[in-house]
Amino acid sequence: MPEVSVAEQPRRGLTMLGEQLLPVLYQHRLMTTRQLQQLLQPHTTYPVYLRRQLARLRGLGLVDSTLRNRGGGRGELAWYCTPAGTQLVEAAGEVTVRAYRMTPEAAASQLQEHTIAVNDTGLAFVDAARAAGHECGPLDWEPELAHRLRDGGSRVGDEAFLIPDAVLRYTHRGTARQTLMTFFIELDRATMNPGRLAAKLRAYARYQTYIPAPPPGRARPTAEAGTEAWRSRYTAFPAVLFVLTGATPTALARRTADLRALAGADVRLRRAAHRLSAGVTTLQQLQKAGPWAHVVVPVFGPDHAPRNALAYTETTT
Numbered sequence: 001m002p003e004v005s006v007a008e009q010p011r012r013g014l015t016m017l018g019e020q021l022l023p024v025l026y027q028h029r030l031m032t033t034r035q036l037q038q039l040l041q042p043h044t045t046y047p048v049y050l051r052r053q054l055a056r057l058r059g060l061g062l063v064d065s066t067l068r069n070r071g072g073g074r075g076e077l078a079w080y081c082t083p084a085g086t087q088l089v090e091a092a093g094e095v096t097v098r099a100y101r102m103t104p105e106a107a108a109s110q111l112q113e114h115t116i117a118v119n120d121t122g123l124a125f126v127d128a129a130r131a132a133g134h135e136c137g138p139l140d141w142e143p144e145l146a147h148r149l150r151d152g153g154s155r156v157g158d159e160a161f162l163i164p165d166a167v168l169r170y171t172h173r174g175t176a177r178q179t180l181m182t183f184f185i186e187l188d189r190a191t192m193n194p195g196r197l198a199a200k201l202r203a204y205a206r207y208q209t210y211i212p213a214p215p216p217g218r219a220r221p222t223a224e225a226g227t228e229a230w231r232s233r234y235t236a237f238p239a240v241l242f243v244l245t246g247a248t249p250t251a252l253a254r255r256t257a258d259l260r261a262l263a264g265a266d267v268r269l270r271r272a273a274h275r276l277s278a279g280v281t282t283l284q285q286l287q288k289a290g291p292w293a294h295v296v297v298p299v300f301g302p303d304h305a306p307r308n309a310l311a312y313t314e315t316t317t
Contacts, residue, residue, distance in 0.1 A: 028115075066078050242299070294308055
């Protein structure tokens with residue numbers, strides 16, 4: 001009998017839900033029981049079966065959990081893949097292999113709430129897609145994808161890579177056409193100075209015009225001369241969506257106004273405003289009304305009236 005690896009053995013006994021849970025936890029790093037129910041079993045009232053499957057996966061050594069405590073003495077479990085679960089997912093080849101590894105220490109660290117909030121943003125788009133008959137599934141957002149921003153080593157204040165909190169893909173199906181949309185998600189839990197948000201926006205403007213240099217000693221092929229790096233990954237440049245949370249609506253409205261003011265005062269961003277699409281909203285608005293309600297305030301321009309997320313995208317049919 002051929003030898004079976006440790007990673008292959010448990011998978012033979014997994015249910016369909018167990019098979020779904022592993023790549024979701026691998027890609028999204030850390031998700032609460034509530035989030036997993038919302039994503040994979042939205043029509044169930046109580047996550048009894050989900051909890052049973054998570055317990056089974058933990059018994060097999062494929063997932064583990066940590067307590068999420070948001071104060072007030074109440075907590076919930078947040079789940080992640082163990083090294084064995086990671087090995088199993090990567091062996092299956094169903095998702096993009098990532099170098100990042102969730103550890104018990106990272107799962108319980110101060111990054112916990114940020115990761116959960118990014119996943120809540122993705123869930124808001126998934127819920128909107130279900131309600132409208134569009135397409136955005138459990139694996140349609142990816143956290144922290146690195147995008148090279150310039151050639152050579154990094155210098156202080158001039159990073160070599162742009163790393164969005166998530167890249168989210170969504171297919172909007174209209175009556176006459178479909179729109180394939182991609183968003184760069186930047187989430188702020190009211191922990192960053194508005195100046196840092198503006199700096200992130202400048203990085204996106206730089207990436208939009210970044211043309212990689214050929215390797216030393218090699219001439220650039222004619223077909224690639226003058227081609228921006230993003231064109232090898234996207235059919236249209238993604239819209240930048242700032243999602244704010246972690247403060248009162250009044251405080252978040254002030255942060256929105258501050259970001260707009262900083263963008264309007266920045267000479268480089270004013271030059272980029274005609275080509276870079278960027279909006280700002282709150283996580284609470286996305287969860288309550290959805291991205292197709294008028295909840296996204298434009299970062300650029302004198303008009304600050306909220307629009308829906310579709311207004312910030314280029315169309316690919």
